[in-house]
Amino acid sequence: MPAVVQRRARHPHPRPARRLPRGRADAGGGLVNFRKPTGGAIDRNTLLRFTFNGQNLTGHPGDTLASALLANGVHEVGTSVKLGRPRGVVAAGSEDPTSLVQIEAPFPEPMLLATTVELYDGLVARGLAGQGRLAAEPDPARYDAKHEHCDVLVVGAGPAGLVAALTAARSGARVVLVDEQNQAGGALLGVDEYLDDRPSAEWVADIVAELKSTPGVLVLQRTTAFGMYQDGFVLALQKRTDHLGFAAPASVARQRVWRIRTKQTVLATGAHERPVVFANNDRPGIMLASAARTFLHRYGVLPGSRAVVFTTNDSAYCAAIDLAESGVDIPLIVDARHEAPLRLATECAARGIEVRAGHVVSGTEGTGRVTDAHVAPLDGVAGHRDTVVCDTVLVSGGWNPVVSLFSQARGKLRYEAELGAFVPGEELETVRVAGSATGELDLTACVRQGRNAGASAAISAGFTPRGQVPLPVSDSRCTQRSGLVLWRVPGDEDASFVDLQRDSTVADVLRATGAGLRSLEHIKRYTTIGTAHDQGKTSGMIAAGIVAEALGVELADQRPTTFRPPYTSVSFAALAGRDRGELHDPVRVTAIHPWHVAHGALFENVGQWKRPWYYPRPGEDLHTAVLRECRAAREGVAMMDGSTLGKIDVQGEDAGKFLDMLYTNMMSTLKVGRIRYGVMCGVDGMVIDDGTVIRVGEKRYLITTTTGNAAKILDWMEEWLQTEWPHLDVHCTSVTEHWATIPLVGPKSRDVLGSVAPDLDVSNEAFEFMTWHDTVVAGVPARVCRISFSGELAYEINVTAWHGLAVWEALMAAGSAHGITAYGTETMHVLRAEKGYPIIGQETDATVTPQDLGMSWAVSKKKPDFIGKRSFARAENGRTDRKQLVGLLPVDPAVLLPEGSQIVETDRLPEPPVRMLGHVTSSYPSAALGRTFALALVRSGHERIGETLYVPVEDSLVPVTVTDSVLYDKEGARRDG
Structure with a gap:
């Protein structure tokens, strides 16, 4: 919101202007003595020490970093990103385009505005050249999020917003008031005005006190509404504080994202003053007139000692008069209008301020900070000019209503020529706009709008306003309605900056x-x-104006650029909230995890799970340990923790029919007590997962998925149930963590299981492959399945997770006489690869069909339909040169092919581009085969069995023989022991 321009004169005999001493240079080159001895909403009894660019400086609670720097005479904050030109403070709030800083201590935080960083003791910062650095260490601060529901949300605690919130609150509505400042008041914070014959701060304090004491009202300061979405959903970022009442250091500070759902919204977001572009308008010391007034009244800081004021409207006169009364030498007000406002010009003359109408600032001089301003007639800029010595240039080119949130709410904007700005152009059903955000810049009119908007919002939310909030009485001395729309002053176009941060001219x-x-x-x-x-x-509005002038078009016919959230910068940490580290990506461990840790397992991350990778013994590396584990599984007995396997309980009258549509093969014909392997495809016919289906009862199945795809497949099933087949009587529930699953593998697995499950007949005749039995294992109720992912005689023992560790230890004890060995995921991969069993996501990508994997047998030719069936009829899926799963045997049995390696046809590489036949998907040394081997996807792979192809490895081409994907026990004789 603009600096409110109402003022009740308190000096019937204005003091003559006095020249303020230039100040003395400190050791670091900054200037001191720019803090007024009194005034400002700061705690002068408390001294805060901070460091900027290596200088030790001081400030007070209530300061921003920018105000403290200006108080110490430091105007150069950083340098521009492309040209390296010095940059200072232009504005006093979030609209500032230049004062980017890097906080170094107590915790590194980049790309913050000095105008929005509240000063605290021990702050260490430096200016930026448009780029900062992220911290190398973890952020100790905590971030969180909170949900809030209300009837009326008011954005902005300026005069209009306060009255809107109070009107709605008195109706009984639940009200949330959010404001980005650390105290309410909006533009009143930056002026020295009286309302109803008392300081405006008292008027603000009375309204805030009533709001905070009203049930159902939530007042959030330091909270910026940065995004507005559909259905009354608004995101706001709150910078929380410590017990001292000012911003806490980063080590203890917290930020909170408020997720607000509201019935009605009142936008009292105010307006930003805009500059005028002229040659060399980017030097430190050149700032907005309203910013100088804010620094004066809110922080007790003078922007300089001698200031030239350049304006196109009345509002800058108030800044000039206030600064002159505070001791700043104002030699000249340059007014681009051909006639200056008589009353204001008279007040200026009484203070020794010259007003020069019909003139502009055409350029500046200075190394670093501005030292001189060039003044020329508006109609003859290229001709005669005067040079005025100054250390500050204050600029006011008019006001841009803050319409970002209104635009995000899909509100249409219209151009108002008198303001030279876009304003809300329509009424929205759930959004009202009040105050200077509408383009209205008179205080009384703004407050009236706020009252009307609050009442209207309350009524629409179902409440009846009770009593009207009285409008404050004030005198209007300055208005912006009489302004001249001026985008730029002709001059050196390469040095006339439109966007000071981007160095765009x-x-x-x-x-x-x-x-x-x-x-x-x-x-x-x-x-x-x-x-x-x-x-x-x-810069946005100025750029639009310059474009319109250059093209000879009307701005009213131009569509403004899209306002996208966030309105101000929001850190990723705040958006993440508490979802960081394990809270963002939780570490999941099985019930047997403590045993794995105690026995030296190394782990790999599979999805969110920590899975044992292998169990090295002293002196063993990965390959040695895995070869040992593989021998145990092939020759004796071994077991692994398979609890991470995705498990989904599917129940309902139509469960079988539903699974028939999900899998490529038939599931409804599966008998109770039996198990069937199944493949799932996407609508494009490409494999997305595989697993087993266990029929538990007539209306109940338990399906398994790969570990990493468990959540994805459950979501896939729910999507089809809820959007395509809601008529089916089916319910799906994840039970992955309910069960501990222990695959017991190897020729001696039957002996071990029989010793701990005396009631279970483990013979082949009584316990067939792909069946299951409920029994008792080691004294614990269990479901045992005859399933093998290794090709060996194997059982999967499922018990409740509570008993997983006890059963595991019982099996280890029972198998000790047989040399039982625990094995990890790497051994599992070798065992299944020797048998040609694919891992979905390793042997497949988004282009592989079941037929490519050699699994045509798993695709039903009887079912009328299933997900992906129609895609198998595409010509693309029938191509003979599709990549197909095959085995590869390096001619040198000791060569281990790198996974991901490309495969070519010839032993000599031609000039690029080289035709690639496929790539290696899995590659391992094998104890059972006595050599290395690999699986690969190769074009026309099934037709190439027996051929020699080549794999580029470093600087050589390794010859390989294409084989069937099943490299071990092709007859499956070992499955039954």
């Missing part, structure tokens, strides 16, 4: 229009104007 804009660009969206991307942290708050 008038020349860049004209270069874009000269290249044929017409859309503001295209020009924005060509010039990068408005793409920095400030999102074009001060």
Whole structure:
């Protein structure tokens, strides 16, 4: 919101202006003595020490880093990102385009605005050249999120927003008031005004006190509404504070994202003052007039000692008068209008301030900070000019209503020529706009709008307003309605900066229009104007005006660039909230995990699970340990923790029919007590997962999925049930963590199982392959399945997770006489690869069908339909040169092919491009085969069995023989022991 321009005169005999001493240079080159001895909403009794660019400086609670720097005479904050030109403070809030800093201590945090960083003791910061650095160490701060529901949300605690919130609150509505400042008041915080014959701060305090004491009202300061979405959903970021009441250091500070759902919204978001572009308008010491007034009244800081004021409207006169009364030498007000406002010009003359109408600032001089301003007639800029010595130039080119949230709510904007800005152009059913966000810049009118908006929002939310909030009485001295719309002053276009953060100039804009660009969206991307942290708050409207002038079109016919959230920069940490580390990606462990840790297992991450990778003994590396584990599984007995296997309970009258549609093969014909392997495909016919289906009862199945796809497959099933087949009587429940699953593998597995399950007949005749039995294992109720993912005689023992560790230890004890060995995922991969069993996601990608894997037998030719069936009829799926799963045997049996290696036809590589036949998907040394081997996807692979192909490895081509994908026990004789 603009600096409110109402003021009740308190000096009937204005003091003559006095020259403030330039200040003395400190050791670091900064200037001191720019803090007024009194005034400002700061705690002068408390001293805060901070460091900036290596200088030790001081400030007070209530300061921002920017105000503290200015108080110490430090105007140069950083340098521009492309040209390296010095940059200072331009504004006093989130609209500032230049004062980017890096916080170094107590915790590194990049790309923050000095104007929004509240000062605290021990702060260490440095200026940036547009780029910061992320911390190398973990952030100790905590971030969280909270949900809030209300009837009326009011954004902005300026005069209009306060009255809107109070009106709605008195109706009985639940109200949330959010405001980005650390205290309510909006533009009143930056002025020295009286309302109803008392300081405006008292008027604000009374309203806030009533709001906070009203049940159902939530007032959130330091909270920026940064995104507005459908159905009354608003995101807001709150910077929380410590017990001292000012911003806490990063080590203990917390940020909270509020997720607010509201019936009605009142946007009292105010307006930003915009500059005028002229040559060398980017020097430190050049700032917005309203910013100087804010630094004066809110922080007790003078922007400089001698200031030239350049304006196109009345509001800058108030800043000039206030600064002059505080001791700043104001030699000249340069008013671009041909006639200056008589009453204001008279007040200025009484203070020794010259007003020069019909003139502009055409350029500046200075190394670093501005030292001189060039003043010339508006109609003859290229002619005679005067040079005025100054250390500050204050600029006011009008006001841009903050319409970001309104636009995000899909509200249409219209151009108002008198303001030179876009304003809300329609009424929305659930959104009202009040105050200077509408383009209305008179205080009384703004407050009236706020009252009406609050009442209207309350009524629409179902409440009846009770009593009208009285409008404050004030005198209007300055208005912006009489302003002149002026985008730029003719001059050096390469040094006339439109976007100070991006170093984008008038020349860049004209270069874009000269290249044929017409859309503001295209020009924005060509010039990068408005793409920095400030999102074009001060530059966007100016760029639009310059484009319109260059193209000879009306701004009313131009569509403004899209306002996208976030309105201000939001850290990823805040968006993540508490979802960081294990809270973001939880570490899941099985019930048997403590045993694996105690016995030296090394782990790999599979999805979110920690799975034993292998169990090295002293002196063993990965390959040695895995070969030992493989021999145990093939020759004796071994077992692994398979509890991470995805398990989904499917129940209901239509469960069988549903599974028939999910899997490529038939499941409804499966008998109770039997198990069937199945493949799932996407709608494109490509394999997405595989696993087993166990029929538990007439209306109940238990399906298994790969570990990493468990959540994905459950979501896939629910999507089809809820969107395509809601008529089916089916319920799906994840039971992955309910069961501990222990595969017991090897020729001696029958002996071990029989010793701990005396009631279970483990013979082949009584316990057939792909069947299951409920029994008791080691004194624990268990479901035992005859399933093998290794090709060996094997059993999967399932018990409740509570008993998983006890059963595991019982099996280890029972198998000790047979040399039982625990094995991990690497051994599992070798065992299944020797048998040609694919791992979905390793032997497959998004282009592999069951037929490519040699699994045509798993695709039903009887079922009328299933997911993916129609895609198998595509010509693409019938191509003979599709990549197919095969085995590869290196001619040298000791060579281990790197996984992912490409495969070519010849032993000599031709000039690029080289035709690749496929790639290696899995590659291992094998104890059973006595050599290395690999699986691969190869074009026309099934037809190439017996051929010699080549795999580029480093600087050589390794010859390999193509084989069937099943390399061990092709007859399956070992399955039954």
